Amino acid sequence: MSDVAARELRIVGFLCNWCSYGGADTAGVSRFKQPTDLRIIRVPCSGRVDPLFIVKALLNGADGVLVSGCHPRDCHYTDGNFYARRRLEMLKRLLPFLGIDERRFHYTWISASEGGKWQQTVTDFTKRVHELGPLHAKKEATP
Amino acid sequence: MADTGFVQKEKLNDFLNELSKDAVVYAPCLEGDTVIFKAFDSGTTLCLDRPANNPPKLVVFPQSETLFSFKYKKDAEDPRKMSVELEANTDFPRAIIFGARPCDAKGFRIYDSVYIDTNTPDPYYKGRREKTMIATLCCSAPSPGCFCVAVGGGPAHREGSDVLITQLEKGYFIEPVTEKGRAILNVPRIEDGEQYAEEAHKRQLESHDLVRNPFAEDGQPKISRALFDLDEFWEHVVSKCLSCGACTYLCPTCYCFNITDEQALNNGERIRSWDGCMFSHFTLEGSGHNPRPTKFKRFKNRVGHKFLYYPEKYNGVIACCGCGRCIRHCPVSVDISEIVSYLRGPRFEFTNEPPESMGTDTNSQEQKQ
Amino acid sequence: MISQRLREAIAGVFSEVDVALAYQQGFDKLHATPCFMTMPEEINKLIWNPLCVHNLTSYLPSLKKKKVAVVVKGCDSRTIVQFMQEGLINRENVVIIGIPCNGVISVNKVLHETNHEPIEDITFGENGEITVKTLKGEKTLLLSDVCPDKCKTCQYPTPIVYDRLVGDPITSDKSPDSVYADIKEFENKTLEERLQYWEQEFDRCIRCYACRNACPMCICQDSCIAETRDPHWISQRATLSEKFMFHMIHALHLAGRCVECGECERACPMGIPVNKLKRKINLDMKELFGYEPGIDPEDKPPLYTFKVDEVTIKEHKI
C-alpha cells in the first residue's frame, strides 16, 4: 500500500449528482481510461459545495480539489450552479493569497453526456497536480 | 555555592541558550508588535520590556493537549470483535518559563489549589508543573490597566516563582525563591550576584507605589452580595461586553477547560482544550437548555468566580492576579477592577459615578423598573 | 466642541429611544469605551475624540427589538448600510447620529511610539497633532502617523446614512486606488512567502474569538460553527491547521459582506491581521461584480445572488 501511496496524490472531487457524476459514469461506461488519484464525493448540486469543504480538504491533506457541476443554465435545480460559480471563483482567487497555488483547485461544468470531457478533465487535472507535487510535504499526524 | 546570581545584559541570550540545553525555555518574544510566550531559540527576538500579551499559562496548561490516544483494533479473524488500546500522555518535557511577571507566577498558585492540592490531583497539570521552573522578572513599571497590588500581589511578589529576576543597569540579578529554583545557579554563564543584591532589592521596592489600586479605600476588594445578585447591575455594567474569550484566554488564573474526542477511522484522541465562561457554549447543556444564556449572567460568573466563589473555597484567596490583561486587551475596554469596585456597596446608582454618590432607596427602586 | 454638539444631538433624540450608544472615557487616558445610555443625566459623560475607535453598530443586531440611537463615523455607517442590505436591522428603529471623521487613532500605534509606557495624558490639537504624556515625558505625534491603516485610505469620512449629522461633511482626499494598495503589494510576494506569512500569523491565534465577536457582520455569534460538533468543521485542537481553518471560516463567511471597519483586527489581542483576507475578497468582489459592501442599501451581497451570464468570470482551463 505504501508503494501505492507513493505513486498517488490525494485529489478530492465534488460532483453534482445530475450532470457531472453522470458524466463520470458515462466515461466509465465508455471505458475511458483515467488516472486513479481522484476520489469522488457525490453531492446533489454544485451549489451544495461550500467553499469551506475545499479549504478543509486542502488544509487537511488533499493535494488537489476538483469541483464539477451542470453547465450554467442546465442546473437540475435551475440556479444552484450559478451560486456555485460565484463562490468557487471567489475561492479560486483567494487561494493564492493564502499561499496555496490556485492550480490545485479546478472547477468546471460537465454534463452527463460528456464522458469524453470528464476523462480529459481528470487526466489533465491529475497531471497538473502531479506537476505541482504534494501540498503537504510533512503531514501533521493528526487523526 | 553563591545564593544569588547575575547575568550580564549582553550575555542573556547565551544564558538562555544554556538553559535551553536540557529544558524547553519559554520566553516573551516579539512577533510584529506582539509579545508572546513561545519556545526560545536562536530565531526568536526576546522582549522583556513589557508584559507579554499572553500569560505563560500555556506552558503548564496548554491551549489544547492530548490526554490520551486510543486505537481500535479489529480481530483479524472476526470483524465483529474489536479491542481498544489506550495510551495516556505522560511525557511532559522539562520546561523553564523565563520572564514571567510576578502576576503570572502568582496565577499558577491559583491553579495549584485546584489541580494539585486536592485529593484527586490532575496528572497532566501536576506532571507539567513539576517539570517546570518559573523564573520571574520583577516589574519596573506598571502597564496600562494592571492592579496587582490590589489583589495581594506586587511588582516583585514572589509567590509562585521559583526564581526572581531583577533587571538592573548592567544585567539581570537572579535569586532563587524555591529549592527547584536553586538549580538555575548551576547554569554556565551565571556569575555570583552578591554585589548586586542591594541594588536589586532597592529596585524591587521602587515600582510598588506606582501601581494603581482601584480598591484603595478598603485595601482589598469587598463584594456586596446584594448588589452582586442584582441582574440590573450586570445588565448595566457589562452591556458593552462582546462576550468573546480574550479576557479568559489571556487570564493567568482562568483554568476552565473542555474535553472533546476526535477520531479518524481507527485512531482517536481525547483532547483537553481551554474553554471560557464567557462563551455561551460553556454552559450549554445537552438538552439545549443554557443556565447562563446571556452575557450578563456569564460576566457575573466570571467576576463571581474570581472574587467570591474561589475565595470562599480557598481560604479567601482571590482568583485574580491583577495583571490587567483582560482590561488592556478587551476590545471594548471592559474594566473588571472598576466593576468590582462598584460591587462594594449594597446598591449601585446606575450612572457610573464614583461609588460615593450612591443614592437613596427610592431612587434606586425607580431605576430598577 | 463636537462633543458638546453631540451631547445636544443625543439629548434631542433621547426621548424617542430606549438606549443611546456613544463613547465615554475608558480605563485610562488612552482608551475610550462604548457606553449605553438609558438616562438623560448620563449624556454628560459622553465624549468625542479620536480615541472613539469602536464600531458601535456592532451592537445593533442584538438590540433589534429596541429603539436605539447610535453614534457613527463614516466607516461605521457602512455597517448600517450592510445591515439594511441583509435585513438585519429595522432601520426605523435606529436613529443614526453621524459624525464626519478625520481619522481615529490606533492605540497600538501610540503605544508603539511611546514604548508601551502607561499614558498619563493625551490631548488632541486642531490640526491632527496628538500630545502624549508618559512618566518619561511628553511626545507629540501626528494623527496621520498613528491612525489605523483604514483611515489612511478612507473614502467615506462622512457617514453614508444618518438621521442627524454633527459637524460639517468632509470629502475624502484619499485616492480610491490606495484602498487596496497593500493587498496588491502583498500579492507581489511568492506563494511560499505568503503561506509562511499566514502560518506565522495564525499560529499566534488563541481562538478567543474576539475578532468574531467584535465583527458587526459576524451574525452567528453563539451559533458559530467554530465551536459546534454538528456541524463539526473544526476540532478544539490548537494546531495550526485548525487555527487556519477558523480564520478561513471567518473570512469566507464575510466574503462580499465585510465593511472593512477593522474591528476584528483591532480586537485581536495577539496582533493578527485578521482583516486582510476579507479585504482581499472585497477587492475581488469589486473586480468581479463591481460590488462594494455597505454603500448602497438596495444592493445585494454578491454571493447571495448571481447573473445568468457572468461576463467577468471566465471558464478556467487546465
Added chain:
Amino acid sequence: MRVGVFICHCGNNIAGTVDVAKVAEETRKLPGVVYATTYMYTCSEPGQEEIKKAIKNENLDRVVVSACSPRMHELTFRRTVEKAGLNRYFFEMANIREHVSWIGENKELNTNKAIEAVRMAVEKVKQNKPLYSSSFKINKRVLVIGGGVAGMQAALDCADGGLEVLLVEKSPSVGGMMARLDKTFPTIDCSICILGPKMVDVAQHDKIKLYAYSEIDEIKGYVGNYQIKIRKKATYVDWTKCTGCGTCMEKCPSKNSYDHFNFGVAPTRAINIPFPQAIPKKAKIDPDYCRQFVKGKCGVCAKVCPTKAIDYEMQDEVITEEVGAIIVSTGYSLIDIERLPEYGGGRYPDVITGIQYERILNASGPTSGHIVRPSDHVEPKTVVFVACAGSRDKSIGIPYCSNFCCMYIAKQAILTKDHVPDSQSYVFYMDIRSPGKGYDEFTRRAQEEYGVKYIRGRVSRIYPKGNKMIVKGADTLLGTQVEVEADLVVLGTAVISNSDAGHMAEKLHISYDTFGFYVESHPKLRPVETNTSGVFLAGACQGPKDIPASVCQGSAAASKVQALFSKDMLESDPAVAKVNINACVGCLKCVKTCPFQAIKEKELRDGRVVADVIETVCAGCGVCTSTCPCGAIQLQHFTDNQLLAEVNAICLT
C-alpha cells in the same frame, strides 16, 4: 454501529481489474464494520437475498454496497435494506465500477482506490440518519406542452384513461410538423388524412382542455402539485365568437404576410386561419403585417366579420392552472438555410428546404399540389435533393444524424416522379439510413422503380447559371466530380432543437444536451422519463425522430403518467433541508438563495425569527446549506457532517 459491506464482482466487470477479496479484507479492519463479503452479482435476486440474510444474521444496522453507480442501483438496494427492516437511508453505495474498475488499468491502484471508496461510504453511512417520507396528495391533471403528433397522442391516451388534460400549443393550431407534410413514408399515406381525425378528437374530447396560441410562462411546484402560468397570446379575434368562416381572410387587404405554416413558400393574409384543417379553426391577426396595427387604420376585418369577433385591443391573458404531471412534447426546428452558405444561404429562390417542398407537394398548399419552382412558377424537370444539409457536420456544430431526412427525401423523389413523370431526381447522400420497418425497401423502390439517381457524396457548391442551379459535388463511389444542372434544389436541412428549448428546460428543471435536446433519465431504460420526477418527454424535443417513434413516446409518456397517478398519494423525498431552530440566527440568507422559494421565515413562541422549510417544495439542492453561516440548515442525507466524513476519509489517512 454494525455496518455490513457487500462488494460486488459484477461478473468480471469489477473483479477483472479490482481485487475484491482484498477490498473485503481491508474493509473488515474499519471500525464499525462487522461484516464484509463479496458477491458475484449483488443486484441479482440471490444477491439481494444475501444482503437481507446478513442484515438478520449479523444484526446489521447500516449497509454499504460497493458495486456500480448509485445512479444505477441505489434505489434497488434501498428497497432491499428496507425490506429487511432497515431505514432506506441507512444505505450507501461505493461506485467501484464506473469510477474505478472500468477506467483504471492498474489492478493494484484500482484495488487501493476501491478500498478508499468503500472507506468513504462506510464513514458516510455511519453519519446517516433515518429519514421518513411524508405523503401528499396528487393533483391528477396532466399538462401536455406541444400539440404535435407526440403531444396529441399523449393527450389522447391520458384523456382516454380518464385523466384531465391541458394541452398547450404555441401556434394557432395543433398538428405540429406532421400537419404540414404531404404524404408519409413508407406507405405514402396522406399525412393530414390520418392526422386530421386525431386533431378533431383532441378538440372534441371532453377531458382535454386545449390552449392554442398559448405559451408556458412559469412552472412552480413539484411532482403531484405544479402551478402553471399559461399565457394566452392575443389573437385579436374573440375565439368564442369566431366561426372560422374565413370572410376576414378573403377581404384582408394586407396580402403579403409571412406564412409561418407554409414556411414562407407563399405569402398569406395578415388575418388568417393557418390551414383548412386547423384545430381550432379560428382566425388570428398577425400584428406585424396588419394595417390596423402597422398604419393605425384599416378595420376591414372588423367590418366584414359576421360575428363581430375582431378585437384590436385584445391583450395577452395569463391563466393559472394546477396539474400533477407534465409531458413535454415541444418538437423540433430546422436549421436556418442561412447557416449553409455553400448551398446559397437562402439567396437563391430555387434552393428550398424539404419542409417547404412538402408544402409545394401538398394539395392544400400554396400551389395546390402543383410542383412549380418558386422563382418563375415553372414545373421543374430536374430536381436535386441534398441530404445531410447541416446534419453530421461538425463544422457547424451538428455532429448528429437528423434521423428521418433520408426517408423523406426518398419519398419526395418518388412523389416528384408521380407529379412530373418526365422529371429526373438526383439525391446527394452520405449514407442511406433506412433501418425502420419497410424503410429500406422504400429507398430501393425510389432508385429502382422511380429511377432516382443516388450519388454518394457531398455537395460542395450550388450556384445559379441562367435559369438553372448548378449543383457541384463529389461522387465518392466513382471518385469523380459531378455537376448537375437542376431546375430545383431541395435541401434535407438538419433537425435542431427549438430556439427556446433551453428556457423551457430551465422552467421545467430538466436537463438538455449541448444541442438543446432534452435529456432522458436513462438512454436505454428510462427513455421518456426525465430526472425531474413528474416531467416526461415525448417526440422530437428529446432528439430527431420520425412519426411512429414520436407516437410511441407519446403513448409511453401517457402510460408513465397513468402509472404515477394510479396512487392517490405520493411519498415525498425526505432528503430535504431541515432547520435546527436552536442554531438558526434568523439571518434568512437561505430564504434569499433558495431557487425554489421553499424557505420562509417563522416566528417562534419566544419571538425569535428562524427559517422554516416547506418540505414538499424543497427539491434538495443544498444551496441553503452552503449559504447558512451557522450550519443551522442542513440538507438531509448530504449534511455538512456527512460530507466532512467523506472528506476526512480521504484526507486524514
